[in-house]
Amino acid sequence: MSASEKELQEFRVEVAAWMKENNPADPGFLLPQTFMEVGDERQLEFLREWQHKVWAAGYLGMAWPKEYGGGGVDAAFQGVADQEMRRNGVPICFNVIGLGWAGPLINDIGTEQEKAKYLKGILTAEDVWCQGFSEPEHGSDLGSAQTRAVRDGDEYVLNGQKIWTTMGNFAKYMILLARTNPDAPRKYDGLSYFLSPMKVPGIETRPIRKITGEFGFTETFFTDARIPADCLMGEEGQGWKIAMQTLQYERGAEAGAAGGLAMVRVTVDDMIRQLEGVNRDGESVLKDPVVRDQLVQAVMEEKAMILGERRAHIGALTTDYPGSLPLSSKLRVSEMTRRMRQLAINLQGAEGALYVGDAEARQGGFWQRAYFNSFSATIGGGTSQVQANIVAEHILGLPK
Amino acid sequence: MSVVGNTALKFSEEQAMLLDVARQFCRDKSPIASVRAQLETETGFDAGLWAEMVSLGWAGIALPESVGGSGMGIATLVPVVEAMGRAMLGTPLISSALAAQLLLRAGSSEQAERLLPALAEGAPATIALLEDADWGSDSVALVLDEKGVLQGAKKYVPDAAVASLFVVSVLHRGELALAVVRADQLGEGALRSNTLIDQTKRSANVDFSGIAVAENNIITGPGAAAALRDVRLLGALLVAAEATGSAGACLDTIVEYLKTRKQFGKLIGSYQALKHPTVDILTETDSARSFLYHAATLVGDSALDTDAEIACRMAKAQACQTLLYAGDRAVQFHGGMGFTYDCDAQLYIRRAQWSQQQFGDAQHHRKRLAALLLD
Numbered sequence: 001m002s003a004s005e006k007e008l009q010e011f012r013v014e015v016a017a018w019m020k021e022n023n024p025a026d027p028g029f030l031l032p033q034t035f036m037e038v039g040d041e042r043q044l045e046f047l048r049e050w051q052h053k054v055w056a057a058g059y060l061g062m063a064w065p066k067e068y069g070g071g072g073v074d075a076a077f078q079g080v081a082d083q084e085m086r087r088n089g090v091p092i093c094f095n096v097i098g099l100g101w102a103g104p105l106i107n108d109i110g111t112e113q114e115k116a117k118y119l120k121g122i123l124t125a126e127d128v129w130c131q132g133f134s135e136p137e138h139g140s141d142l143g144s145a146q147t148r149a150v151r152d153g154d155e156y157v158l159n160g161q162k163i164w165t166t167m168g169n170f171a172k173y174m175i176l177l178a179r180t181n182p183d184a185p186r187k188y189d190g191l192s193y194f195l196s197p198m199k200v201p202g203i204e205t206r207p208i209r210k211i212t213g214e215f216g217f218t219e220t221f222f223t224d225a226r227i228p229a230d231c232l233m234g235e236e237g238q239g240w241k242i243a244m245q246t247l248q249y250e251r252g253a254e255a256g257a258a259g260g261l262a263m264v265r266v267t268v269d270d271m272i273r274q275l276e277g278v279n280r281d282g283e284s285v286l287k288d289p290v291v292r293d294q295l296v297q298a299v300m301e302e303k304a305m306i307l308g309e310r311r312a313h314i315g316a317l318t319t320d321y322p323g324s325l326p327l328s329s330k331l332r333v334s335e336m337t338r339r340m341r342q343l344a345i346n347l348q349g350a351e352g353a354l355y356v357g358d359a360e361a362r363q364g365g366f367w368q369r370a371y372f373n374s375f376s377a378t379i380g381g382g383t384s385q386v387q388a389n390i391v392a393e394h395i396l397g398l399p400k
Numbered sequence: 401m402s403v404v405g406n407t408a409l410k411f412s413e414e415q416a417m418l419l420d421v422a423r424q425f426c427r428d429k430s431p432i433a434s435v436r437a438q439l440e441t442e443t444g445f446d447a448g449l450w451a452e453m454v455s456l457g458w459a460g461i462a463l464p465e466s467v468g469g470s471g472m473g474i475a476t477l478v479p480v481v482e483a484m485g486r487a488m489l490g491t492p493l494i495s496s497a498l499a500a501q502l503l504l505r506a507g508s509s510e511q512a513e514r515l516l517p518a519l520a521e522g523a524p525a526t527i528a529l530l531e532d533a534d535w536g537s538d539s540v541a542l543v544l545d546e547k548g549v550l551q552g553a554k555k556y557v558p559d560a561a562v563a564s565l566f567v568v569s570v571l572h573r574g575e576l577a578l579a580v581v582r583a584d585q586l587g588e589g590a591l592r593s594n595t596l597i598d599q600t601k602r603s604a605n606v607d608f609s610g611i612a613v614a615e616n617n618i619i620t621g622p623g624a625a626a627a628l629r630d631v632r633l634l635g636a637l638l639v640a641a642e643a644t645g646s647a648g649a650c651l652d653t654i655v656e657y658l659k660t661r662k663q664f665g666k667l668i669g670s671y672q673a674l675k676h677p678t679v680d681i682l683t684e685t686d687s688a689r690s691f692l693y694h695a696a697t698l699v700g701d702s703a704l705d706t707d708a709e710i711a712c713r714m715a716k717a718q719a720c721q722t723l724l725y726a727g728d729r730a731v732q733f734h735g736g737m738g739f740t741y742d743c744d745a746q747l748y749i750r751r752a753q754w755s756q757q758q759f760g761d762a763q764h765h766r767k768r769l770a771a772l773l774l775d
Contacts, residue, residue, distance in 0.1 A: 269402050272774070292770035293763070299773055300691075300714055303404045307690035310409035316416035317693055320648060321682060328683050388679045389672065396655050396682060398669035 003074040012080050015059055019088035022057070024050060030356060030364055032216075034263040035096040036166050036376050039214035044128075044170055047094040051125040054093060054260060059085075061099075061123040061258040064107060069120030070258070078259035085261040093260025097166065098122035098129035101249045102175045102195070104256030105242070109234065114195065118173065123258060130171035130198065132162040132178075132220060133243065142177065142243060143188050147222060149178035151236075154229050156180075156194070158202070158222035164380065168205040168218030171198045177243050180236045191239030194231045201225065212356075212372045266337070266370060268295075268302045271344045274363055278349055285347055294343060301336045305329075324395045331387035334377035341371035403773050406707040409694045414472060418461075419479035425456070426487035432744055435488045439599040443562050445491045451522065458493060460520030463500055464701075467512055468520035474501060474634060478641045478696040482689075485645025488747055490600035492524035492559040494638045498631055499525035502567045504701075506578055506619045506627035514616075515565065515580065526563040527631065528554035528606055535760040536767075542608060544570040544579050548615065550608040560591055560604035568608060569628060572618065576625045580617035581608060598754030600747070630704045633712040636759040637695050640712075640719035643755040644688040647719065650726040650748040651681050654733055661735075668733075677729055684722040691715040710772055713765035720756040727752035 003011075027046055032038050038047065054060045055069075062078040064070025071077070085093075093099060103122045106114050121127030138144045147160025158178060165174070176194040184190035198205075202225030205218035234242055248254035272295060278285045285291050311317050312325040344367040345352045356365030378384045392398040429449055438444055453459070462477050463469025477497055484493065500519045504512055519525050531541055531554060542552030554568060566581040591604045658669030658678065668674055695711035698704075704712070727749035731738040738745045756762065 267402065268404065272403060286774055289767075289770075292774060293766050295774060296766045296769045299403050299769075300687075300718065303407065303714065304687035304690055304718070306404060306407045307409055307694050308686060310407065311686075311690045311693065314409070314411045314693075316419060317411055317689065324682055324686055328679070328686070331679075332683055385672070385676070388676045391679045391682065392669075392675040396678060398655065398658055398675055398678070399667040400670060 003076045008076055008080055011077055012084060015081050015084045016088065018057055018059070019084050019090050022053065023088055023090045030366070030369065031091055032094065033092070033266070033370060033373065034376075035092060035094045036380075037212075037214065037216045037373060038094055038167055038170065039210075039216050044094075044167075047091060048125045048128075050091045051093045051095060051260065054085075054090075055123045055125070060093060060260050061103075061119075064103070064119065064123070064258055065115075068107075068115050069123045075255065082259050082261065086265060089264075090261065092263060093125075094167075095122060095125050095128055096260075096262045097131050097175070098127065098173075099258040099260055100262060101131065101246050101257075102129050102173070103258050104249045104254070105175070105246055106195070107256055109242070109245070113230075114233070118195065121172075127172045128167055128170045130165050130168045130174045130220075131246075132165060132174045132176040132196070134162060134164045136161055136163045136219075143191075143240065145177050145179060145191060147176075147178045148182070149176075149180050149192060149194065151180070151229065152226075155226045156229055156231065158196070158225040158227065160222050162220040162222075163217075164208075165205065165218045165220045166216065168198070168220050169207055169215075174198050174220075175246060177239050180239075184237070188240040189237050191243070192236045193233045193239040193242040194227065195233055196227050196231050200227060210372070211375065212369050214369075266341075268298050268340060271298065271340055271367075274344060274367065275347055278347065278351070278362075280349065285349070291347060294347075298340050298343060301340070305333060305336065308332075321395045324391070327395055328387075328391045330377075330381065331384055331391065334374070335384055338371070338374040338378050341367055341374050345371055405710065405773075406698065407694070408697045409690070410697045411693055415476055415479050415696075418476055419483065421456070422458075422480045422483035423486065425453075426483045426489050430484075430487040430489040432488070432747075435490070435600060435747065438490060444600060444602040445489075449489075450491050450524075453491060453493065454522030459496060459522045462497055463504065463516055463520045464512075467516035469516075473701055474699055475696040477638065478692060481638050481641040482645040482692065485642030485751075486649045488600055488646060488649065488751065490602075492526070492562055494635075494642065495526040495559040495563065496524050497638065498635050499527050499563075499565065499567045501634055502527055502578065502627055502631045503580070505630060505703075506624045508619075511580075511616065511619070518564070523564040524559055524562045525565040525567070526557055526559050527635075528557045528560075528566050528568040528608075529628075529632070530555045530557075535764055538576075540569050540571045540576060542568065542570050544572040544577060544613060544618065546573075548613045548618065550579060550581070550611045550613060552609060553605060553607040555605045556594060556603045557606045558601070558603045560606050561593065561602060566606070566608075572620060575620065576628070577621075578619040578624045578628070579608075579613045580619075581611055581613065585611045587611070596754060598750045600751065601754055626703060632759055633704055633709055634699065636716035636765065637692075637699065637712045639755050639758045640688070640695070640715040641692055643719040643723045643751070644685065644692050644715075646748060646751045646755070647681070647685045647688060647723040647726045650723065650730050650745075651678070651685055653744055653748070654678055654681065654726070654730050657734055674733055678733075681722070681726045681729060684718075684725060688715070688719040688722045691718045706772065710769060713769050713772075716759065717762040717765040717769070720752070721762045723748070723752040723755055 059081040062071035063075035066072035149156045174196045176196040179190050180192040181190040202223045204221045207215040208217045280288045308325050354361035460469035462474040465471040564583050568579045570579045590607045593604045661668045691714045695715040698708040698711045730745035737743045
């Protein structure tokens, strides 16, 4: 049954009050802005506690089935809850790979047994999930994955390596793409999909130290690791199809996510606000004509993205190069974000050279760290250069 | 409140239909060969084609039904002008629409009823504002004296040679006012045509000295200044619409060449050095269209509010920068061909430079946006 406007409005008031009441105090250390930035146990435990609290209050997984820990109500309620989380600036719900990708997948195509085993732990944050798709030799080319899974009685034996495993060192489960048949005529047909445990002998993770000096990703090594055969999702050879479905959730093209804030949104308002008290030539930096021009351009860039999302829904205004707005969105947003954060540091004057850890760093070095982290979006999920090729070939029809 | 502010974007079925009709019309009636045929003519447009546009109702589309228009508002003109820009179709439509808006917004109902029906029926008209190169100056030196006689000149008056009517900003009793001048009042040699960088456009310097303006053709009071301000913003919007259309056509031209031209045994579109800037042109053009129809959503017959002002300025700043970039790269990517007059890239790079200088360039608008957004 769908929710009425009145119900939603009442719910909004309720959830807004709860968020205000329960928004945790500054813990005294920098919190991750995205789920790709959970670098240490302290951050993990903080976020785990927060997500659990949001779930226990009934504001996470609201549209997931009740028997698996969800709320069993209309998804519109979760939409309202997410908006209020964003509006009230609360921390992220960090278990994104479970909440947003693996969870909806299991909900949609999983067996009863899989649903019962996995879904609730995703919501409560008890079970952290990670993803094993990318490999060192095959960054964006998933179809060529080489990690092997060989059936041996009631088990599969895993050998190979994955990279850029977000929270690999904290995860209890992994959605894993591995090759069960190296001789398949089409490389895609040799792939299978597993809901694999991480804490088994033969699976080791090595944290990758990021450009920020922090952690958040791991390399994951499989050395004769044995996992139960019933970890296979679907059947052997269906891995590619299930991986593609997973990416649909990841890109937000398919509904079903449990909700929660996946990343803190940093806006051009935040960028301008941080300049309070910064001087240039003896007066506010906001009076400098060159800076003002740069800021207006930054505002326009952000506004153009928002307007573009609106226009994408108007058929008559998208006939020129259909699909250009959604397909270029990742390229544009990630590049805009990177540029804006770079500008934010640039405008801080001599303080711009301070980094996280310095007591005088503006906002604790937030912008310096955020700038470095912004490259995770211009590189991850296909670099901006690859994205530009995709747009050129698929939208403009230019040759490969 | 976010500095990003209003993000409304609506497009009515009427607008969608007009966009469709206008694009079809301009594609059929204004192929590039026809555009080129007009480059060196005196008026710069085909009178027969203009008559067809008038018969489609475009001259009166934004005017109220009471004066013979279709009462659809200025926003409906945006898709039409965008379509014309796409086809590089030069006509006095923008000038005439702005003159009509100025009369509509500043004039009395008597003036509207007397002057506007002819415009709705397709008599070209124009506005005469500039006295020097500075779009940022509000000062007016052209005087309308106590006897109602004009003394002074205007520069860069668009479509002056074909206009039947000029709406002129003047200084009257120390205040800004508007004077309506008929073409037949102009003296011998009053017009000196400008040689423009964009050969699809026409303008002239016009000397109004000695012309006597009848009492009922003078518009005074604070309404005149307010209407003038709004019409300058609407001018920026319509030029943005045209430039956005031209940028789209320029992109098509680039893409077509990149898909057919071979060098070193490969289609040049396969080289990333050309591919990636072309994607930039696509995304910038996308932004221009988004700003354009956002602004069209916010403008109406009443005085423009701050959100509408911001939107018009952003639309202009974005569209003209986009077309400058697209036109510039179009020449470069065509290689030796691009350096020739025969290559269509020249049409776009010339249009880009012209558009940038109408109703204030990108820096002009961003400077004003800074005050609106940051102070």
